[in-house]
Amino acid sequence: MTREVLLAALAALASCEVDHHVRLLLGPNEDTISSGFTCHDPDAPANLLVERAYDPATGTFAGTLVVDVVDLGGVFPSCLAEDIEASCGSASCQLLVADAPTRFCDDTLRVPISDLADAPRELEAYLDAHYPTVIADAPHRPVILRVVITQQACADIQVQTAGAWAPLDPASVLGCAYSCPLSLDDANGTISVGLDTTLAGSSATACQEAVDVCAEFPAKPQL
Amino acid sequence: MMALAAAVACAPGCAATPRHAIPIAVVVDGDRAAVGALPRVGGLELHEVALPEPPAQPADTAAPALVRARGAYQSGDLDACRRELAAVDVAAALARGDRDTAATALALDAGCAWANRAPADARADAARLASLGLALPAGLVPPDVEAVIGDAITGAGSAARVPLAIAGAAGARASVDGNPPACAVPCTLALAPGEHVVAVDTDGFVPAAQTVRLPDIAAVQLAQQPAPAALAAQQWRARVARGQPAADATGATLLARFASAPRVVYLHGDARVAGELVVDGKLVASIDRERGDTADAVRELAYDGGVLHRPAVWQRPWFWIAVAGVAVVAAGTIVAVTYTPSIRTSVGL
Numbered sequence: 001m002t003r004e005v006l007l008a009a010l011a012a013l014a015s016c017e018v019d020h021h022v023r024l025l026l027g028p029n030e031d032t033i034s035s036g037f038t039c040h041d042p043d044a045p046a047n048l049l050v051e052r053a054y055d056p057a058t059g060t061f062a063g064t065l066v067v068d069v070v071d072l073g074g075v076f077p078s079c080l081a082e083d084i085e086a087s088c089g090s091a092s093c094q095l096l097v098a099d100a101p102t103r104f105c106d107d108t109l110r111v112p113i114s115d116l117a118d119a120p121r122e123l124e125a126y127l128d129a130h131y132p133t134v135i136a137d138a139p140h141r142p143v144i145l146r147v148v149i150t151q152q153a154c155a156d157i158q159v160q161t162a163g164a165w166a167p168l169d170p171a172s173v174l175g176c177a178y179s180c181p182l183s184l185d186d187a188n189g190t191i192s193v194g195l196d197t198t199l200a201g202s203s204a205t206a207c208q209e210a211v212d213v214c215a216e217f218p219a220k221p222q223l
Numbered sequence: 224m225m226a227l228a229a230a231v232a233c234a235p236g237c238a239a240t241p242r243h244a245i246p247i248a249v250v251v252d253g254d255r256a257a258v259g260a261l262p263r264v265g266g267l268e269l270h271e272v273a274l275p276e277p278p279a280q281p282a283d284t285a286a287p288a289l290v291r292a293r294g295a296y297q298s299g300d301l302d303a304c305r306r307e308l309a310a311v312d313v314a315a316a317l318a319r320g321d322r323d324t325a326a327t328a329l330a331l332d333a334g335c336a337w338a339n340r341a342p343a344d345a346r347a348d349a350a351r352l353a354s355l356g357l358a359l360p361a362g363l364v365p366p367d368v369e370a371v372i373g374d375a376i377t378g379a380g381s382a383a384r385v386p387l388a389i390a391g392a393a394g395a396r397a398s399v400d401g402n403p404p405a406c407a408v409p410c411t412l413a414l415a416p417g418e419h420v421v422a423v424d425t426d427g428f429v430p431a432a433q434t435v436r437l438p439d440i441a442a443v444q445l446a447q448q449p450a451p452a453a454l455a456a457q458q459w460r461a462r463v464a465r466g467q468p469a470a471d472a473t474g475a476t477l478l479a480r481f482a483s484a485p486r487v488v489y490l491h492g493d494a495r496v497a498g499e500l501v502v503d504g505k506l507v508a509s510i511d512r513e514r515g516d517t518a519d520a521v522r523e524l525a526y527d528g529g530v531l532h533r534p535a536v537w538q539r540p541w542f543w544i545a546v547a548g549v550a551v552v553a554a555g556t557i558v559a560v561t562y563t564p565s566i567r568t569s570v571g572l
Contacts, residue, residue, distance in 0.1 A: 020568040067570070127572045135570040145570065184568040 020188045022138070024067070024147060026124045026177060028192050036195030036214060037120045037149065037175035039207035049208060050119055050174045053151055059114075061123060063149050063174060064107035066157060067134045068165065070144040070218060072181055079180035081196065084144070093144075093218040103165045104134040105154040120175070123149070138184040145182075147193050148215050149175040168215040176214035244268035245530055248484035249521075252469070257492030262518030266531050269521065272482045275456045285311045285324045289331065293363075296335050304335035317355065317401035317420040318432035325401060326357035333372060334364035342371075349375035354417025355400045384413035387421070387435065388442035395425035395447065408445075423447060426458040426473045427480065455480035470499035470506045479504040488524055490517065500524040 027034040039049040053063040070093055077087035087093065111126040113119050150157075151172040159166040177193035197210045246268045251258050261269045292307035311328040333348035345368065352359070353375035364372070388411045389397045396404035397412075400420050405412055408423055414437055421443055422432035428447035435443050450458060459477035463469050470478060470489050478487045478501050487501040498520040500508040508527035512520040526533040536542050 016564045018564045018566045020566060022568060022570045024570060024572050026572070067572075069570075131572040133569050133571040138568040138570055140566065147572070184570070185566045187568065 020184070021133075022145075022184060022187050023190045024134075024145060024179070025190050025192045026127065026147060028194060033120045033124050034177040034192075034194040035197040035207065036177035036193075036211055037123070039175065039197065039211055040204035042203075042205040042208050045204050048116070048119055049204075049211070050123060050149065051116060053149075053174055054113060054116065054119065059112060061109070061111040061113050061119065063109050063111075063151055064105065064154060064157070065109050065127065065131065065134075066146075066148040066150060066152075066168065067104040068146045068148070069102055069135065069139060070146060070178075071139065072142040072144065074141060076142040076183070077181050084181065088218050102135045102138070103158060105157050106131075107152075107154040109149075140183075140185050142181050142183050145179040145191065145193060146214065146217070147177050148173060150215065170212035170216055173211055173215040176211045178214055178217070241266050241531070245486065245525075246270065246484065247486045247488055247521075247525075247530070248272045248482040249488045249490060250274065250478060250482060252463070252489065252491045254492035257494075257496050257514040258490050258517050259515055262521060264518055264522050264525065267521065267525055269488070272484070272487070274460060275453050275481065277457050277460070285316055285321070285328070289324065289327055292328075292331055292335070296331060296338070299338075301335045301339035305332060305339065308332040308335065313351075314420045314432065314434045318422040318430070320398070320401045320403075322357055322401040323360075325355065326352060327360050327363065329355075329357065330360050330363050330368075330372060334368045337364075337368045337371065345371055346375070350379070351418050352376075353379035354415055355419065356402070356415070357400070379415045379417060382416050385416055385438040386411050386413050386441065387419070387437060389421055389423070389445065390442065391423045391431070391445040392425050392428055392447045395423040395428070395445075397445075398422050398424070421445065426450075426462060427455065427476050429454060450477075450480060452481045452483055470501055470509075472506070475499075475501040475506045476504045486528075486530060488521055490520070496520055498524050500528040500530070502528055502530070 026037060037050065041047045041049045041052060044051075050061065050063075054061050072087065072093050075087045077083040084093075111123050113122055115122070148168060150168060151174065152169050157166060157168065177195045179191050179193045182191065195210055195214055197207045244267055247270075249261060249269050249271045251271060252274075261271055263269075288307045288311050292304045292311075295301070295303035295307060308328050308331060311324070313325045313328055316322075316324040316328070329348045329352040333345040333352070336342070336344035336348060349372040352372060356379075359369060359372050359376070389406070389408055391397075391408045393408060395408040397406050397408050397410060398404045399412060399414060399422075401422075404424075408425075416437045418434060418436050420432055420434050422430065423445045424430040425447065427450050429450055431445045431447045433443055433445055455477045459469070459474060459481060462474055462477070468474055469491065478489055479485070485503050489499045489501065491497045492514070494514070496512045496514055496517060498510045498512070498517075499506055507529065508524045510520050510523050510527070512523075522531070525531040
């Protein structure tokens, strides 16, 4: 009896695992969506960029959700874009398959939109409700989490090139936001992702360019 | 785990035991329930030695002889009177301290001799009684005989004392003429001239006595034979009854003597169990334990007395238990300090 108890205790000790869960908040708080998902379309300034994927016939948004884990190569820069650029300037930041084997992609996203003007919020609400887990086991290194809404198919996205995930096509991107560098082993709770579009300018073009840079990262070392 | 296994294996003691068990006699005294049955102790062969019963007192032949002699004296059968008194060993009576019997026998014999027209014998008895310092029993003999005895007593009292050196077993109690012990041997006493009975007595030896005549000799050597087992047991029991230590130098000698063994363990049961080990007649170890803890008491006595070799520290079970405890604590501390549980982080929207 004693031996069984001892073995059970040893097994429990050996299998002891701490489970964390991180929820990505697409904006600075629950009520505000990140500007990375609210850019206006430079080709139709009256419309939001996400409306490119809106089908008036069905009244639904049809797009692809991509969540990437950007490995920072062991460095831990601050949240400033300049700091991240400096740290990733040596190309140490990559979507390495070995370090960050998970790229979440779902191109079956179909979101009913009732009010086009409020499409980003409805999109966010849908994502919150339908994607409780997009990465099951995050890496134990400093990373940046990125959430992208695009029109690319997953077949084009989940391609490995030289051990890294294929970069996203900026022409297809509808919205993008990223987190500050963090170690997910130390994280638990809610983490905001965002995009500083206002620093690049208030125009739709500037906003889209910021989204493009976000989506291309780390192919282009500036965010 | 290995330390724990060693601790379990060593529970009865890891020390090497002698090839042949060492015989030890055990004497149990006091509350037997406190001692319990003789334990099994590795390397020792314990056997209990019962205290022999005191020997029966020899029949007193002097008193009946005195009664018969007195009857014969009163009936005028003077030969019978003297014959009965001749069988009374005055010296033996004095050696055992029975001065009344000696005084009665001598005074009565003086009376019988005087009445039987043997005044020389009567005067010899009177002189003997006087030199032995015995008191004249009142009303035993007629006044004329009392006068003879009184003269002898007066003469002895006025005679110059003569020294007598007494030698024998050192420390033996020496007594003269049945009086209480006067000195410890060797010693010199000043005595009245004439006959005296010198007796010596000490534990561990058979009492000895010798009749001497002063001033014919100036010194007497009283050799005492070692006490046989029964007498040694009697003397040991008497010492314990007097409150003397059971295993002091003399007690240890007596224990060894009556146990007839070179190694004797004496256990006394009471509120606790007191134990003493005697080897070759000498006390070599003492111990005190809780009631019933006899096995441990005997084992420790054997260790302390050098009968068994005490196991080295690493041969003792408690050493391994302590090592195992320290190892477990150390391992637990290391695990507690260094253990980092694996973290699994999931991400969702």
